[in-house]
Amino acid sequence: MFIESFEQIKKDFDFTEKDENRIKELKPIMEKYKDEFVNRLYKFIFKLPNATKYLNNEEVVNRHREKLKEWYSDLFSGRYDEKYFEKLYKIGEKHDKLGIPTHYINATFNFIRRFFIEKINQEFGYSRERNLYVESLGKLLDINLDILTKSYIEEEITKYAGLSKLERKLLKVSNRFANFLDLILLMALIMMSFFVIGLFIYDIYEVLTGAVSIEEGIVKTLGSLLILWAVAELMGEEIKHLQGGNFPITAFISVALAAIIRKILIVSLSPKDSKTLLSYGAILLALGIVYYLITKKSKKEGIFEH
Ligand code: HEM
Structure with a gap:
């Protein structure tokens, strides 16, 4: 009206x-x-x-x-x-x-x-x-x-x-609390990224001091970089969420994918661990299918070739 x-x-x-x-x-x-x-x-x-x-x-x-x-x-x-x-x-x-x-x-x-x-x-x-x-x-x-x-x-x-007065107050408080939780999450992610940078530096240190073979060192360093990339992705999505956007579930799946790929890279260096390698492969396949299904669904909802 x-x-x-x-x-x-x-x-x-x-x-x-x-x-x-x-x-x-x-x-x-x-x-x-x-x-x-x-x-x-x-x-x-x-x-x-x-x-x-x-x-x-x-x-x-x-x-x-x-x-x-x-x-x-x-x-x-x-x-x-x-x-x-x-x-x-x-x-x-x-x-x-x-x-x-x-x-x-x-x-x-x-x-x-x-x-x-x-x-x-x-x-x-x-x-x-x-x-x-x-x-x-x-x-x-x-x-x-x-x-x-x-x-x-x-x-x-x-x-x-x-809404009643009490409901409005509750809405305000819960909104503030949700924002506070988001900030804590972001801070935890910042801390996490420092740890991963530490892991990356440690991997390089191990290669330089000869604690691991060059092949193993490079694979481990690549794995840490992969995790760092996934954490950066997660942080980016969390920042978008704080600015009012939606949080895509695929961000979490990319982190899990990165972690499993890192594991596979490391395990693949020792030929004895074929059973572990197979089970990691199965997890990777399952995660990949879930990732594919989710992105396919959102594409269907959001992209229409004109
Ligand atoms: C700003 C200028 C726009 C004008 C003047 C305009 C005009 C109209 C009009 C006259 C209708 C019919 C309303 C009715 O049936 O009562 C309509 C429906 C609709 N508009 Fe817009 N529109 C505008 C922008 C947009 C934009 C930016 C989008 C999407 C991104 C959009 C999406 C739609 C859709 C999905 C419908 C329903 C169509 C249907 O199923 O019949 N419009 N619009």
Whole structure:
């Protein structure tokens, strides 16, 4: 539901009848760029990392392209009444329900603004007229963005407002605690990486002092490097998680893979340990299958060749 009336929203953005008339003047000029708009917008949207998670098959894409054309026509219709605002709100609600990040909507609007400025510049050159068109269309685009992202904000507010005082407090405390645990994890990983660097230096020391053969020394050093790489990966993912991203389970599997590969490298040096080598091989195969299945599933959900 709207908090402000659509007339008030127009007033807040200083969007007057003059602006409406200017946009109506733009309508016949912009009509010829509709197809180019949708094609270029789609190129832009598909560069967003997870766009294919939402626009995940040809049918949805085609429907969306048609809807974008409709939105484009409405934008230049010159009729910005209650019906227009309600339609925008519903579009916002749909994106919100699909879980499309507001960041994507904001970024896409930035592209849309640049597209329109490019076309107005092409048509009117650098003139006073051009400035007035850019100004009026800019206001309308900002109103669009405001309404499209309104339902996102309202949903957050209603979710939060629906909680009791105690629940809100509990939510805050548990959030802080979860962040604290994440920080401890990160610190533990930093400590861990120092140990692995120590192990790496020790491996080199053993080769230099002749405590182990060169062949064994090189294999052990490579194994430590592998573990160091896995710890760095884990740290990178944990940092992303602290910044609000998801933690991929595959990060843990890569660490386990690195550890097993290191073991295999070491055991492979002694021909007597063939049974141990076989069991490590079986673990490696199992981990590899799990890793493959998880990445295949996330690819299916996230990547759609267009
Ligand atoms: C910011 C400019 C955008 C505009 C103007 C726009 C416009 C629309 C419109 C008009 C609809 C139909 C809503 C309805 O059925 O009620 C829609 C649906 C949808 N939009 Fe967008 N969209 C935009 C950005 C995006 C982005 C960035 C994504 C994804 C990365 C996206 C994904 C979708 C999807 C998946 C649907 C549902 C399609 C279906 O199954 O019918 N949109 N959009």
